[in-house]
Structure formats: C-alpha cells, structure tokens
Amino acid sequence: KIWGMQHVASSRANNSSSSIRVPPGPCVAVLQGKLDAITGPSMMFGGFAYNGISFLFRSGAVLGPTYVVGMAASFCSALYLTFTSAIIDFNLARLSPKAKEGFAAMLGETLIYARRSYxxxxxxxxxxxxVMGxxxxxxxxxxxxxxxxxxxxYGILQLIGGLLGLLSLWRLRHTIRLEASRLNEAPKEGEGAMGSQGPSLCKVRQMLAHAKLGSSSTAFQVGNVFYEVLFSGVNLHDPAANFAYFGFAVTTLVLGSIALMISCELFFSIEELSDGLKCVLAERLTIHFRLIRILYMASLISWLCSMFFSSEVKYPELWWASFSWSCCGLVVLTGACVWMRSAMGFFSFSEMRSDSSLEEASDDS
Incomplete structure (x- = not known):
C-alpha cells in the first residue's frame, strides 16, 4: 500500500497539468517527527519482548501461555512499526520535494495504524x-x-505494578484523546477561550521537543530494569531486601512506560491540529507535559533506590557496593536539581531587575 502511494505521489508531481489535487495532510517534517517519536522506543520494546520469550525458563508454568502471547503481540507490533517506518523513509528518499509533500499527505491512515500499534x-x-512474576x-x-x-x-509485585500501569496507560491516553476530540468538534470556541494567554507555536514546538527528548533514554532505562527483573534471583535469607529491590524496579518500569505513552499521545494529538489549535491543546494539556517530567525524574530516583538493595540480593557479602554508589548517585542528582533550580531563579530575578531598570529609565526620560 505504501509503495502504491509512492508511485501515485510521484506521478502526480511529474504531471503538473493533472487536475487531481492532493488532499491536505501532514508535512514531511511532521511525518518524520511522528515516526521518530514511536519507532525508537518500539524497537527497544520489541527487543525486550523477544528476549523475554527466549529466556522463558519455566515454560510449563500455568500462566506461561498468557505471558508468551502478550510478549509475542508486543514484538509483532514493534516489528510492524519498524517495517512501516523503514518503508516510508526509503520511499521519501526516492521522491522529489514536491512529491514528498503529496506522499506525506496520503499517509494519514497509515499513521493512525502506527499510533495504534505503538x-x-x-x-x-x-x-x-x-504475569511474569x-x-x-x-x-x-x-x-x-x-x-x-x-x-x-514475589509475583504480586509485578501483578500490582502491571495492573496499575495498564490502568494508567488507558486513563491518560483516553484523557488526551478526549481533549483533542473536544477541540476538533468546537475549534472556534477553543481559540476564542484561549485568547492571547496561551503558549505560542514556537513554545509548543519546544514543549514537544522536550517531551520527546527523554523517550529513548527512558526506553533504555525501562529495558535495563526489565532485564534485571527477568534475570535476577532472590536472596532466600533476606525477604525484605527482595521486596525492596524488585518493588522499586517494577515502579521504575511502570513509571517509564507511562511517560513513553504520554509523550507519544501528546505528539500525535497536537501535530494533527492546525497551528492555532495546537497552541490551544498544548495549553489544556500543560499538566501532562509536567507529568512527563515528573515521571522521568521519579523513574530515575526509583531506579537508584532499587540499586540500594542490588548487592544485598545478589552478593550479600558485598552489600555495601551498590548501596554506596546509589547514595552517591542520589546526592549528585539532588545537588544538580538544586543547582539548576537556583540558577533558573537567579536568571529570572536578573531579568526582572533589568526589566524594571529599563522601565525606570524610560519613565525618567
């Protein structure tokens, strides 16, 4: 289907006298941005799912088939996204600039399938x-x-974490899509309600870039935690350390997965609107942009907290190793956050002073 669209777009671009108009659609930059937002994380999750099935040591467990079906579906969805993105990129490279715009405009349905697959x-x-536990x-x-x-x-940890993660994924995805659909139904009311108080289009682009910036690192972090949970054994003599280690690891994975879903939904929902409505929707979903940043930081902190007990679970005689390094990591992370906050406050205060001095100078003149 994508190959056929490429040939149609190429023929329409070559035939300048054609009376058939290409329907409006996403430009090439937006198309590539959407694919970049989902392809990288999906490839990583596909690899996680593949390895999760490859290292199924207890294939005779009661819930083994459920686990295999879930991981297989995740792997197939990631494979579909990877092939789709590769075919689109290959066809874009073969087209002229005019044909690229027409080709991108015809991929609306394909992007819908890609979004659902992600x-x-x-x-x-x-x-x-x-059910992996x-x-x-x-x-x-x-x-x-x-x-x-x-x-x-110990499987109750993954059961509770997974169920909370699924509920959060569905709820946040539904909220973002509901807000976007409401705006599509009454676009003029949305633009009129925002007025001049909402963010500019440039600011919206920056917000989307920041939301997408941590996707790859978060997916990598989620994958590392997944492998830790999959391959790590327990310390039969210290159940408390086991619960703490696996509990924080599950928390890290769930928080990171939720952040990835929110980032994808925000990018797709906002980019599908006109420039004016993009600003309106970004204003309404400001809390979701903040939530992504909170989830990124919370998942990193929970990962370090999990590392507190890593040596105690795996190498009890070296319990201090991971504990000491995790403490150092938390100290550095906290210090960096405090320094950045203070620096931002200082620069904001300096800007306020410079603005006030300019106003006083203008009043004196």
Whole structure:
C-alpha cells in the first residue's frame, strides 16, 4: 500500500497539468517527527519482548501461555512499526520535494495504524509483565518444582505494578484523546477561550521537543530494569531486601512506560491540529507535559533506590557496593536539581531587575 502511494505521489508531481489535487495532510517534517517519536522506543520494546520469550525458563508454568502471547503481540507490533517506518523513509528518499509533500499527505491512515500499534506494543508488554512474576526463575539454585512458592510470594509485585500501569496507560491516553476530540468538534470556541494567554507555536514546538527528548533514554532505562527483573534471583535469607529491590524496579518500569505513552499521545494529538489549535491543546494539556517530567525524574530516583538493595540480593557479602554508589548517585542528582533550580531563579530575578531598570529609565526620560 505504501509503495502504491509512492508511485501515485510521484506521478502526480511529474504531471503538473493533472487536475487531481492532493488532499491536505501532514508535512514531511511532521511525518518524520511522528515516526521518530514511536519507532525508537518500539524497537527497544520489541527487543525486550523477544528476549523475554527466549529466556522463558519455566515454560510449563500455568500462566506461561498468557505471558508468551502478550510478549509475542508486543514484538509483532514493534516489528510492524519498524517495517512501516523503514518503508516510508526509503520511499521519501526516492521522491522529489514536491512529491514528498503529496506522499506525506496520503499517509494519514497509515499513521493512525502506527499510533495504534505503538499503544498495543506498550499495552501487551505491560500485560505480559503483569504475569511474569509467576513464570520467571526466582532462584537459580533450586529445581523448577520449587519455584512455584517463590513466584506466588514475589509475583504480586509485578501483578500490582502491571495492573496499575495498564490502568494508567488507558486513563491518560483516553484523557488526551478526549481533549483533542473536544477541540476538533468546537475549534472556534477553543481559540476564542484561549485568547492571547496561551503558549505560542514556537513554545509548543519546544514543549514537544522536550517531551520527546527523554523517550529513548527512558526506553533504555525501562529495558535495563526489565532485564534485571527477568534475570535476577532472590536472596532466600533476606525477604525484605527482595521486596525492596524488585518493588522499586517494577515502579521504575511502570513509571517509564507511562511517560513513553504520554509523550507519544501528546505528539500525535497536537501535530494533527492546525497551528492555532495546537497552541490551544498544548495549553489544556500543560499538566501532562509536567507529568512527563515528573515521571522521568521519579523513574530515575526509583531506579537508584532499587540499586540500594542490588548487592544485598545478589552478593550479600558485598552489600555495601551498590548501596554506596546509589547514595552517591542520589546526592549528585539532588545537588544538580538544586543547582539548576537556583540558577533558573537567579536568571529570572536578573531579568526582572533589568526589566524594571529599563522601565525606570524610560519613565525618567
């Protein structure tokens, strides 16, 4: 289908006397921005899902088929997105600038499928992660017949975290789409209600860029935590450390996945609107942009908190190793945040003083 669109766009661009007009659609830059927002994280999640099935040590567990189906669906969705993005990029490289715009305008339906596939990739991955605690290997020194009690003991962490993650993914995705649909139904009312108080288009672009900036690093972080949960065993003599280590790790994965979903939905929902409505929707969804930043920071802190107990769980005699390095990381992270806040406040105060001095000078003159 995409190849056919490429040929149609090329023929229309070459035939300047054609009376058929290309319907309005996203420009090439917006198209590539949308694909970049979902392709990188989806490729990582596809790799996580593939390895999650490859290292299924307890294939005879009761919930094993549910886990495999969820990971397989996540992998297939990621594979679809990867192939779609590659084919679109390949066809764009072959077209002239005029044909590229026409080709991008015809990909509206394809982008809808890509957006749904990305949501399906994250949702199915989270669903499989929900039951992973009941099929993973918790102690590498015990036979498979003795893994069941450990799974029922510690699997509740992934069950609760996964269910909360699925609920949050659905709720936030529904909220963003509902706000965008309301704005589409009454665009004039939205523009009139905002007036001149909302953000400018340049500011909206910056907000989207910042929201998308941490997607790749967050996906990488989520993948590392997933592998830690998948491959790590427990310390049979310290259940408290086990619950703390895996609990914070699950929290990191869930928070990071929610941030990735919000970032994708914001980018797609805002870029589908006209310039004026983009500013309106960005104003209404300001709390979601702030939520992304909070989730990024919270997932990083919870990851460091999980590392507090990593050595205690894996190498009890070296319990101080990961604990000391995690403390150093938290101190550096906290110090950096405090310094940046103080620097921002100082520059804002300096700008206010310069503005007031200019006003006084103008009054004197």
């Amino acid at each position: 949501a399906l990739c994250l949702a199915m991955f989270m669903m499989a992660f929900t 009941y099929i993973k290997l918790w102690d590498y020194g015990s036979p498979l017949s003795e893994q069941g009690p450990l799974g029922w003991k």
